[in-house]
Amino acid sequence: MSAVVTRIHAARRAMTRITLLPLLLRAGIFLSALVGLVLAFPVEVLRGQLLVAPVVALLPAVGPRRIWPTVVALLTVGGWVLAIDGYGRPVALWRLLAVAAALYLSHTLCALVAVLPYDAVVDPVLVLRWLLRAVAVLLGTAVLGVLLVELAGLGGEQGLQVVTVAGLVVAVLVTVFLGWLLRRR
Template sequence: MIDAVTERVRAVRTAAGRISLIPLLVRVGVFLTALAGFVLAFPAEVLSGQRLGSLVLVAVLPAVGPRRVWPTFTALVTVGGWLISVDGYGRPITLWRLLAVAGVLYLTHTLCALAALLPYDAVVEPELITRWLVRAAGVLLATAVLGVLLVEVPDLGGGAGYQLATVAGLLVAVGVAGLLGWLQRRR
């Protein structure tokens, strides 16, 4: 029993000594974006004391285990915080906060995907990370522009902007899923 524990400690030390900078920075990015999502989603009254410590722990989980269930769990906690904030504390829904929470959720998701691909000891060119983040920034910019157009422009004419944005988002999601299914069957 003691030999097994000693061997495990030795393996952890060896792995910790082999960690390279870029995969570590990607995992720090996962942690920071998850934590930023919590700060944006949860009301200020909740972000104090022991609850804040629990949220920090939840933000660490996807950084440590990006291939497991933790990224999904973190996203659900963020969405739950948003719902608590809006329904429980009466925080008004503002477009900038909605776009910020959605953007941070996407960044957390895409950084978890990158972290899942990178072993701790991988030697990675910084150009790879730059291209990954530029692509993510392009997706965020296009989404923000489309979101503003779908929500704010129809809202000027009668208040159906949120419904139109919801229906349009659902149609895009179904279209993308159908396209991916069709492409998969073509293979």
């Protein structure tokens, strides 16, 4: 019983010491996870359970170092697959890009919050640089994604093969570049 009381006192102490910026970042995790879940799942599934998505989206905000960010990302992807295959929702490019952006924002904010103590005094410039880099990645991904989708539409079945090969080439090049960056240190 004393372990439970100790945990309650620790949680109370943490709530009184939390600073604004880590709290705002956790709110960003919650919002991006919630947006991803709501956009991915079909309306028919979410209609009956209004509180399930917010509770699930709250988990990575509360525990960014634990398994919750992965669980929410997998649930989001599972909801997308369910909507496409189970409910026959057509693939809309805007929804695909929005779900991908929400997943990436949730992931990158969890990575930042995982290394920040809840009571850290953080320079807002650090967070601004982090978010600007995330926006640059999202914009680059959206532009490349739209170009690849347009390329696939031009060639029919042949275009899909070209896009698949182009995606694999980009993935290999990114892997090589990241490996080079690691060895460069």
